Each structure stands twice: as C-alpha cells, then as structure tokens.
Amino acid sequence: MKKQLLGAIAASTIMSPIAAMAQTEIQFWHAFTGRLGELVATQVADFNASQDDYVVVASHKGNYSETLNAGIAAFRAKEQPHILMVFEVGTATMMAAKGAIRPVYEVMAESGAQFDPDAYIGAVKGYYTTTDGDMLSLPFNSSTPVLWVNRDAMAAAGVDPDTDLSTWEQVGDVLDQLKAGGEDCPLVTAWQSWIHLENFSAYHNVPFASQDNGFAGTNTELMLNGPAQVAHLNAMADWAKEGKFIYTGRRNEGGANFRSGECALFTESSAGYAGIKAEAQFEFDVRRLPYWSALASEPQNTIIGGASLWVMEGHDSAEYKGVGEFLSYLSSSAVQAKWHQDTGYLPITSEAGDATRASGFYDENPGTDVAVMQMTAKQPTANSKGLRLGSFDQIRGIIDEELEAIWAGDKTAQEAMDSAKERGDALLRRFEQASR
Amino acid sequence: MEKRVTFRGWALPLLLIAPQVAISIVFFFYPAAQAIWQSLFIPDPFGLSTQFVGLGNFEFLLSDKFYRASFGTTAIFSILVTLCSMVPALFLAVLADRLIKGSGIYRTLLIWPYAVAPAVAGVLWMFMFNTRVGVVSWYLGQFGYDWNHVLNDAEAMGLVVVASAWGRISYNFLFFLAALQSVPRSVIEAAAIDGARFWKRFFTIVLPLLSPTAFFLLVVNVVYAFFETFGVIHTITAGGPQQATTILVYKVFADGFVGQDLGSSSAQSVILLVVVGLLTVVQFKYVEKRVHY
Numbered sequence: 119m120k121k122q123l124l125g126a127i128a129a130s131t132i133m134s135p136i137a138a139m140a141q142t143e144i145q146f147w148h149a150f151t152g153r154l155g156e157l158v159a160t161q162v163a164d165f166n167a168s169q170d171d172y173v174v175v176a177s178h179k180g181n182y183s184e185t186l187n188a189g190i191a192a193f194r195a196k197e198q199p200h201i202l203m204v205f206e207v208g209t210a211t212m213m214a215a216k217g218a219i220r221p222v223y224e225v226m227a228e229s230g231a232q233f234d235p236d237a238y239i240g241a242v243k244g245y246y247t248t249t250d251g252d253m254l255s256l257p258f259n260s261s262t263p264v265l266w267v268n269r270d271a272m273a274a275a276g277v278d279p280d281t282d283l284s285t286w287e288q289v290g291d292v293l294d295q296l297k298a299g300g301e302d303c304p305l306v307t308a309w310q311s312w313i314h315l316e317n318f319s320a321y322h323n324v325p326f327a328s329q330d331n332g333f334a335g336t337n338t339e340l341m342l343n344g345p346a347q348v349a350h351l352n353a354m355a356d357w358a359k360e361g362k363f364i365y366t367g368r369r370n371e372g373g374a375n376f377r378s379g380e381c382a383l384f385t386e387s388s389a390g391y392a393g394i395k396a397e398a399q400f401e402f403d404v405r406r407l408p409y410w411s412a413l414a415s416e417p418q419n420t421i422i423g424g425a426s427l428w429v430m431e432g433h434d435s436a437e438y439k440g441v442g443e444f445l446s447y448l449s450s451s452a453v454q455a456k457w458h459q460d461t462g463y464l465p466i467t468s469e470a471g472d473a474t475r476a477s478g479f480y481d482e483n484p485g486t487d488v489a490v491m492q493m494t495a496k497q498p499t500a501n502s503k504g505l506r507l508g509s510f511d512q513i514r515g516i517i518d519e520e521l522e523a524i525w526a527g528d529k530t531a532q533e534a535m536d537s538a539k540e541r542g543d544a545l546l547r548r549f550e551q552a553s554r
Numbered sequence: 555m556e557k558r559v560t561f562r563g564w565a566l567p568l569l570l571i572a573p574q575v576a577i578s579i580v581f582f583f584y585p586a587a588q589a590i591w592q593s594l595f596i597p598d599p600f601g602l603s604t605q606f607v608g609l610g611n612f613e614f615l616l617s618d619k620f621y622r623a624s625f626g627t628t629a630i631f632s633i634l635v636t637l638c639s640m641v642p643a644l645f646l647a648v649l650a651d652r653l654i655k656g657s658g659i660y661r662t663l664l665i666w667p668y669a670v671a672p673a674v675a676g677v678l679w680m681f682m683f684n685t686r687v688g689v690v691s692w693y694l695g696q697f698g699y700d701w702n703h704v705l706n707d708a709e710a711m712g713l714v715v716v717a718s719a720w721g722r723i724s725y726n727f728l729f730f731l732a733a734l735q736s737v738p739r740s741v742i743e744a745a746a747i748d749g750a751r752f753w754k755r756f757f758t759i760v761l762p763l764l765s766p767t768a769f770f771l772l773v774v775n776v777v778y779a780f781f782e783t784f785g786v787i788h789t790i791t792a793g794g795p796q797q798a799t800t801i802l803v804y805k806v807f808a809d810g811f812v813g814q815d816l817g818s819s820s821a822q823s824v825i826l827l828v829v830v831g832l833l834t835v836v837q838f839k840y841v842e843k844r845v846h847y
Contacts (some may be wrong), residue, residue: 215598501746
C-alpha cells in the first residue's frame with residue numbers, strides 16, 4: 119500500500135513539470151469513482167476549457183479514508199496537492215492541522231476570485247465554517263438523510279402508500295401493519311450512526327457532544343447517551359427484536375435490499391437517489407426524515423454528510439490564484455445546479471437551488487427537493503450546525519459496535535450509549551492532546 | 555573430522571554478507587527502531603507537532619479492555635487458522651499422494667486457490683455469506699438456520715477463519731505433498747510386511763518423518779495468521795461485531811491508517827514485536843525438540 123502511494127507520488131512529481139511549462143498546474147485529489155468520478159472529470163475538463171491560465175489535474179486516490187491518508191502522507195513528503203477532498207468526519211483533523219491547510223476564505227480573498235460567503239446555504243456552509251463565520255473549506259458534495267418509501271411494498275402489505283410518515287410514532291404503527299401484512303423487511307437503514315444518532319440529535323435539537331458539538335473547542339465530550347437518543351434507540355431495539363427493523367451492516371449495505379424491492383422503508387442519504395432511480399422496479403417516494411412528536415413539537419434541521427475541498431499549504435501564490443478561480447467556478451450556479459440534479463447531492467448555494475426549481479426539475483422528479491427543504495426549513499442552532507469531533511472516524515466505529523450490541527440484544531440502549539461515551543471520550547482526550 | 559572452509563582475512567566475507575546486512579538494516583532494524591521511538595510520542599497526523607508522552611501510549615492501550623481482549627481474540631484466531639489450514643492440507647496431501655491416475659490435475663486444482671489475493675478471497679467469502687443475498691446464507695436459511703455474521707460474533711469469527719485459512723490450504727498442501735514423496739518407500743514396505751495397516755503406518759512412520767515440514771509450516775502459518783490476514787478481516791467484518799474479530803495487527807492498521815493515531819499504532823507494533831519474538835522463542839525451544847530431522 120505504501121509502495122503504491124510512493125509510486126503515485128513519484129509519478130505525479132515526474133509528470134508535473136511537463137504541463138507546468140505552459141500553464142500553472144493545480145493538483146486536485148478526490149475520492150470519486152464510477153458515475154461520480156465521470157461527473158467530476160467533466161467539471162474539471164469544462165473549467166480547463168474555459169480559460170488558458172490554469173490546468174486542473176484531478177486524480178482519484180481511493181475511498182474517503184484513503185484519500186485523506188494519501189493527502190497526509192503527501193504532506194509529510196512535501197508533495198501535497200493544492201486541493202484535497204476530505205469527508206465531513208475528517209473536518210476536525212484538517213482544522214487542527216494549522217500550517218498544513220490554507221483556509222478557503224483566505225485563498226479567495228488573496229486570489230481576488232468572485233466569492234460571496236452569504237450565497238451558500240447555511241446548513242451546508244455551517245459545517246465547514248469557524249464560529250466566527252469564516253469558511254475554512256469549500257462544501258463539495260453534501261447530502262442529508264431522508265426516508266425512502268417503497269409504495270408497492272406498502273400496498274402489498276395492505277397499507278395505504280400515502281400514509282403520513284412524518285413522525286416515528288406513525289412509522290411505528292405502519293411497521294406493525296407491514297409486519298402483520300406479511301412484509302419480511304419493514305425497515306432498513308444505511309449509516310446508522312450518522313442517521314440515527316448524529317442527525318437524530320440535530321433534528322431534535324439536542325446536543326450530540328458538549329462545546330456546541332465540538333465547534334467551540336477540542337475539550338468536548340460526547341452527549342449521545344441523553345434521554346432523547348436512548349428513547350429512540352430503545353424503540354429501534356424493540357423493532358429489531360420483533361423483526362420490523364432489519365440490520366444489514368454499518369455502511370449502505372441496506373441499499374441493495376431496498377433497491378431490490380425487498381424492504382418497505384429505508385433511511386438513507388438523499389444522494390441514494392441516483393442509484394434508487396436507476397435500479398428500483400417499483401414506485402418509490404422520498405419523505406422527510408421522521409421525528410418523535412413526543413420529543414419535539416416540530417423538527418429542527420438535519421445535518422449534512424459528504425465531503426468538502428481543503429486547500430493545502432506550501433504552494434506559490436500564482437497557484438493559489440488558480441485554486442481560487444477553480445473553487446469559484448465550482449460554486450457557480452450552473453455547475454452546482456447540474457451537480458445537484460445529476461447526483462441527488464444538495465446544491466451548495468441557494469441560487470443553484472432556485473435555478474433548479476425554475477427549470478422545473480423538482481416538478482418532473484418529485485421528492486428531489488425534500489432534502490433541501492428539510493435542511494433549510496429552520497435556522498441551524500448550536501445543536502444542528504454540524505459536528506466537529508477529532509478521531510471521529512474511529513468514534514463512529516465505536517458507536518457502530520455499541521449499536522450492534524443493542525441490535526443483538528446484548529446491551530440495553532442506555533448501557534451501550536454510556537459505553538460509547540466512555541470509549542469515545544478517551545479518543546477525544548487523545549485528540550485534544552495531539553492537537554494542543 | 556569436520557571439514558571447514560575458511561576465508562583468509564575479513565574483507566571478502568564482510569563484503570559477501572554486506573547486501574543481506576544492508577537489507578536487514580534498511581527494512582527491519584531501521585523501521586523497528588522508528589516504531590520504538592515513535593511509540594513514545596503522540597504526533598499530530600500531519601507531522602507538524604509532536605508531544606513526548608513517555609510510556610503514555612502503552613498505558614492508554616493496556617487500560618483499554620478491548621485491546622486486552624484482542625490478545626485472546628488473536629490467540630483463538632491464530633490457532634484456528636493454523637489448524638484449519640494445516641489439517642485439511644495434510645489430509646488432501648495424503649490422498650493426492652496415493653493417486654496414480656490424474657494426480658497432476660488434482661494437484662493443480664488444489665494449488666490454485668493460493669493464487670487468489672487475500673482481500674479478493676475476503677470479498678468472495680463475504681458475498682457467499684452475505685446475510686441477505688449470499689448463496690450460502692440462503693441455503694442455510696432453507697434449512698432453518700438464520701446466518702447473521704454481522705451481529706453474531708462466533709459466526710463472524712468462523713467466517714474470517716475459514717476465509718483466511720482457505721487459500722493457505724494450497725500452500726500447506728504443496729509442502730506436505732513434497733514431504734510425503736520424500737518418505738522412503740522401503741521403510742513403509744517393511745512396515746507393511748510386518749502387518750501394519752495404512753493408518754498405523756501413517757501415525758508411526760509417516761507423521762514423524764513429516765515433522766520438520768509440519769514444524770516449518772506451523773511457524774509460517776502462525777506468522778501468516780498474525781500479520782497477513784488483515785485484508786480478509788478488513789473486507790469481511792472490519793473487526794466487528796463488537797471487536798470480536800479485531801486481532802492485534804488489524805488494530806495496528808485501523809488505528810494508524812484509518813484513525814491517524816500514529817503514536818498508538820507504533821506502540822501496538824512494539825507490543826506485537828515482543829509477542830511474536832516470544833512466540834518464536836517458545837516454538838524453537840519447545841516444539842522443535844519434538845521434531846525429528
């Protein structure tokens with residue numbers, strides 16, 4: 119693995135001077151393959167064709183974790199790219215790396231490229247800005263969890279497909295009916311920690327961690343063992359025991375079950391749209407993520423997942439000018455609207471959302487605006503701005519383990535979340551020490 | 555009298571072993587020294603700052619009950635992988651050794667799985683046992699058994715053991731077959747004339763003569779189970795459920811390359827170094843005594 123990495127670094131080093139003779143070259147490392155990779159390549163090609171001063175070279179560096187690792191290893195070897203894609207859980211790691219990153223707001227100010235921080239959707243931008251409102255990285259692909267409904271499966275089990283599913287109480291009743299109607303897989307989920315704890319907390323306006331979910335400092339502690347979270351997990355545990363909630367794995371394994379028509383309800387990212395639309399042989403619906411009416415009179419906003427683009431330190435000012443131009447191009451309305459419509463990811467500017475609405479896309483593809491509305495319905499609070507926790511990739515692993523203990527019936531929700539807090543806090547203390 | 559060839563002077567012998575020494579220093583001693591040095595620090599991932607913590611990393615690790623439990627997990631995993639890869643290999647080698655017709659085909663087929671990379675083997679087994687779409691779990695379901703290695707730790711352990719051992723059977727088979735063919739015919743024929751049946755001959759003559767090969771394979775397979783199986787574990791269970799399949803080396807990989815915690819990862823490498831060192835001493839001191847060359 120290390121050898122490959124060195125090879126890749128060596129190759130990019132050898133190749134770079136050739137193109138740099140004519141134009142300033144901008145290295146952009148990302149984590150997309152398949153359809154998403156093609157769309158990124160198109161964006162880059164269009165940018166390169168639109169001007170003569172800069173050439174952006176996009177390279178795929180593996181999945182999110184591998185791309186972050188490649189960036190870190192490259193920085194240590196002083197071969198870092200100009201732009202690095204980092205998934206949202208790596209945000210705190212990047213923020214703490216002062217001297218390795220150059221904040222986006224600084225890059226934009228120095229390059230003189232067009233940049234209006236207010237144009238970005240608050241709930242998207244909030245994840246990547248300081249408490250003072252300065253944008254540190256550029257949101258690139260952002261999604262938020264929604265409820266996917268297999269209308270045919272509902273009808274087959276004798277449930278009205280138009281039943282209101284706004285609250286978990288209503289979902290609970292429907293799960294009973296689905297089970298009674300012979301449905302083997304009433305509810306399945308992807309990304310359990312992201313949806314059923316992180317977003318759950320923001321959506322019900324309760325803290326996930328102290329210090330404004332880590333935004334106000336690294337001396338933060340997890341608060342995911344609060345009564346609201348435990349109540350939700352207790353309900354889920356009961357559903358798991360009664361065979362109404364089927365656990366399929368930590369990532370998006372459940373997507374295969376839903377797309378094949380096996381499952382009736384599916385909590386998954388709004389970015390699941392492209393896959394579901396392509397494969398589903400049944401009528402489907404997108405609904406807002408349910409909330410507990412016993413815990414909140416109305417839901418707060420959900421938070422995002424996905425990745426943002428970080429600008430790395432250690433390059434020439436001429437190159438940063440090019441970086442600024444490229445980021446400005448990516449944020450432009452036309453590019454964003456197309457990205458949003460092609461992928462199901464959220465538009466990062468309000469203008470791109472408006473352009474999509476004006477084009478009639480939402481009318482032709484009902485439900486594609488649910489995620490946008492769910493995120494922008496309310497002004498984000500300290501609990502719903504996002505999460506900024508160090509070692510968060512590992513903490514998610516711990517949460518996954520503890521959730522599995524609940525689904526297997528080994529632990530109660532309270533025991534599991536108390537343990538998750540204790541183990542997660544130990545990692546947070548280490549991160550605090552490392553970034554001191 | 556023993557015949558010895560000696561060099562005159564030091565220059566030539568030193569020159570001749572220099573490449574091996576250089577390789578050992580560059581690829582073994584230098585990284586090991588680095589690991590020991592780094593285990594005393596908590597660095598930030600980018601190498602911008604680092605803090606000396608003395609034995610703090612070891613203290614942090616050993617106070618973690620999941621880390622302590624992973625010693626037990628590693629022991630169980632290594633023993634099972636070694637047994638599951640050696641016993642069937644020996645059995646198949648004995649059968650293949652007795653074949654007269656078509657032995658070439660059987661041997662080739664039995665050696666084939668060794669060519670499959672561990673991570674690829676992991677993906678194959680993961681699909682076969684996928685809890686919802688896997689072929690094997692579907693058949694088990696038909697027999698009324700609800701396979702779910704995502705939540706059941708014993709099933710998860712069984713699956714990673716089988717997936718890790720599967721490709722190794724071929725490797726072991728190759729060595730056992732070669733060893734079986736070097737067992738002198740005359741000894742076996744003499745025993746046969748004395749009235750010893752096949753299995754009697756096998757246990758009293760063949761097995762002792764195989765012991766050097768078996769010992770070699772034991773060492774190699776334990777090392778394999780310790781160090782080369784994390785690809786399989788990463789693809790099938792990622793160490794879950796509840797760390798039931800997190801062996802020591804998988805945790806080194808996960809903490810260092812996923813969690814960016816290089817201090818803890820280095821400390822774990824040092825602990826692993828000590829464990830494997832002790833294990834090798836034990837193997838050579840006690841097990842090798844029972845080996846007949």
